[in-house]
Every structure is written in C-alpha cells, then in structure tokens.
Amino acid sequence: xxxDIIAPGRLIFSTKNGTYDTESGTSMxxxxxxxxxxxxxxxxxxxxxxxxxxxLQNTANKLILAYPENRPYAEKLGSGLLDMRAALDTVSSxxxxxxxxxxxxxxxxxxxxxxxxxxxxx
Numbered sequence: 633x634x635x636d637i638i639a640p641g642r643l644i645f646s647t648k649n650g651t652y653d654t655e656s657g658t659s660m661x662x663x664x665x666x667x668x669x670x671x672x673x674x675x676x677x678x679x680x681x682x683x684x685x686x687x688l689q690n691t692a693n694k695l696i697l698a699y700p701e702n703r704p705y706a707e708k709l710g711s712g713l714l715d716m717r718a719a720l721d722t723v724s725s726x727x728x729x730x731x732x733x734x735x736x737x738x739x740x741x742x743x744x745x746x747x748x749x750x751x752x753x754x
Contacts, residue, residue: 635710636685637692639664665714672719691718 641661643654665688672684679687692712696702702709 635708637665637689637710637712637714638696639668639714668714668716668719671716675720676723687722688714688719691715691722693718 639661641658641664642656644656644660644664645652645654646660647653648655668688669681669684672687673679673681676684676687689711692710693715694712696713697706697709
C-alpha cells in the first residue's frame with residue numbers, strides 16, 4: 633500500500649457514544665489530514681486538489697524519517713508528518729507532475745543522443 637503523508641493517530645481525544653474518549657488508528661488520523669486539506673484549500677483557494685496534496689507533502693515534517701526507530705518503516709511514512717503550521721504559513725512551490733511518460737529508443741534497445749522522451753500532461 634502507498635502512504636502519501638502521515639498524521640497523528642494515537643490517543644486522539646474525540647467524541648464517542650455521546651461522551652468523550654480517546655481512540656487510535658487511521659480512523660483518527662484520516663480526518664486530521666482531511667481537515668488539513670480543507671484548511672489549506674481555504675487559505676490558498678487557487679490550488680487544485682492535486683496541488684493541495686503536493687503542498688501538504690512538501691510542507692510535511694521530514695525529521696521523523698531520520699529517527700533510527702523509524703528506519704524499519706521508511707517506506708511506510710510517506711513524505712513525512714503532517715505539519716499544519718508549515719502548510720498554512722508557506723506558499724507552495726511550483727511543481728510538475730506527469731500522468732504518462734513514454735521513452736523511445738528508436739526500437740534498437742540502446743539510448744543515444746537524439747532518442748526521444750515524450751511527457752504527456754492532462
């Protein structure tokens with residue numbers, strides 16, 4: 633499975649059965665991420681949904697990726713820990729995304745100067 637970003641999900645204080653309690657898991661971290669996306673979209677209304685996603689990833693706290701205890705999970709931590717302050721205080725950098733990339737080697741299985749690279753953006 634792919635993880636784009638991580639958010640707090642352990643012992644989150646919330647409503648439960650007409651009272652308040654703590655819960656843990658993705659059911660708690662997912663609404664935090666959705667709320668973050670909504671706040672970024674409100675702060676930067678010109679951003680598309682894809683740009684909001686990339687903005688949250690670009691402003692995520694990457695330090696969590698360097699902790700030795702997180703090394704076994706390196707491929708499961710996405711772009712880092714959601715950082716709402718950075719997401720709301722930082723203007724997003726321009727980025728390019730490609731939907732499809734086609735590389736042609738002129739059917740000789742050797743890449744030489746002059747071979748083509750076609751990037752299609754939708």
